[in-house]
Amino acid sequence: xxDLPRLRMLIALREEGxxxxxxxxxxxxxxxxSQQISxxxxxxxxALVWRHPRGVTLTPSGDALADAGRDVMLRLxxxxxxxxxxxxxxxxxxxxxxxxxxxxxxxxxxxxxxCERFPGLGLEFVQLPRDEALQMLRRHDADVxxxxxxxxxxxxxxxxxxxxxxxxxxxxxxxxxxSHAAAVWTEPVDLSRLDGEALIVGRAEDDxxxxxxxxxxxxxxxxxxxAEVGEYFIAAAMASSGIAITLMPHMxxxxxxxxxxxxxxxxxxxxxxxxxxxxxxxxxxxxFREMAFAVMPAARALTSES
Numbered sequence: 514x515x516d517l518p519r520l521r522m523l524i525a526l527r528e529e530g531x532x533x534x535x536x537x538x539x540x541x542x543x544x545x546x547s548q549q550i551s552x553x554x555x556x557x558x559x560a561l562v563w564r565h566p567r568g569v570t571l572t573p574s575g576d577a578l579a580d581a582g583r584d585v586m587l588r589l590x591x592x593x594x595x596x597x598x599x600x601x602x603x604x605x606x607x608x609x610x611x612x613x614x615x616x617x618x619x620x621x622x623x624x625x626x627x628c629e630r631f632p633g634l635g636l637e638f639v640q641l642p643r644d645e646a647l648q649m650l651r652r653h654d655a656d657v658x659x660x661x662x663x664x665x666x667x668x669x670x671x672x673x674x675x676x677x678x679x680x681x682x683x684x685x686x687x688x689x690x691x692s693h694a695a696a697v698w699t700e701p702v703d704l705s706r707l708d709g710e711a712l713i714v715g716r717a718e719d720d721x722x723x724x725x726x727x728x729x730x731x732x733x734x735x736x737x738x739x740a741e742v743g744e745y746f747i748a749a750a751m752a753s754s755g756i757a758i759t760l761m762p763h764m765x766x767x768x769x770x771x772x773x774x775x776x777x778x779x780x781x782x783x784x785x786x787x788x789x790x791x792x793x794x795x796x797x798x799x800x801f802r803e804m805a806f807a808v809m810p811a812a813r814a815l816t817s818e819s
Contacts, residue, residue: 614765
């Protein structure tokens with residue numbers, strides 16, 4: 514195996530152009546550098562330098578070995594940096610701003626393998642509306658944010674100082690009880706079938722509700738709002754009783770209720786984004802980002818249902 518200090522001397526020799534200058538840059542004596550270069554030549558069995566009155570010049574073999582040596586040094590530096598970052602994960606804390614359905618479905622998929630890999634990582638997370646989550650991130654009160662927006666209602670996720678990366682397309686589904694007549698409707702279900710149907714809806718200020726209201730109005734579809742709720746799991750629980758239909762993003766449909774879900778003829782989606790501060794490459798943020806893309810590949814096409 515080649516001696517790394519000797520490789521460093523060869524690289525310095527090429528950069529400095531003389532043994533004395535290389536010795537000064539490395540804080541060795543010129544005699545020590547000359548001796549070590551000679552040993553390196555014996556190790557590889559090749560002439561690596563041409564000595565001349567004005568200094569030294571590397572031979573083609575010396576140039577090739579110096580190039581390889583620089584690659585080795587770069588990889589070592591990267592390995593040392595990674596080791597330092599991983600060591601920092603043992604005491605790191607990660608503060609996550611997220612939204613309701615991501616807390617129930619997406620976040621556990623990210624955190625489970627992350628905590629298994631880094632058991633010393635401290636975690637905090639809070640559920641907030643999108644704008645508040647982004648404000649927390651800008652104030653450095655959060656380290657990462659999971660947020661969503663509808664293409665029909667762009668929410669200003671792209672902001673100076675923040676980096677928003679697409680994670681997942683979350684499509685709207687019709688959700689009903691197995692006993693309800695809608696459970697046997699043929700897929701995909703056209704929203705025109707909801708005209709006059711009993712419907713559980715979200716709050717008027719919620720993005721999902723606004724998008725649906727506008728779409729229903731454009732289609733002259735008038736469902737009967739039998740309940741207005743602010744939590745998806747409540748809408749799912751009520752729908753499971755068979756009293757009405759509801760519509761919700763696939764990611765928001767809770768487990769544990771007897772429900773039938775059906776695709777819609779109209780493509781309605783929320784786009785989920787991972788948002789970080791520009792330039793924040795801290796160990797905890799980088800690990801979270803890596804895991805998020807591992808469990809929810811962003812290469813998935815925005816318009817393709819999964």
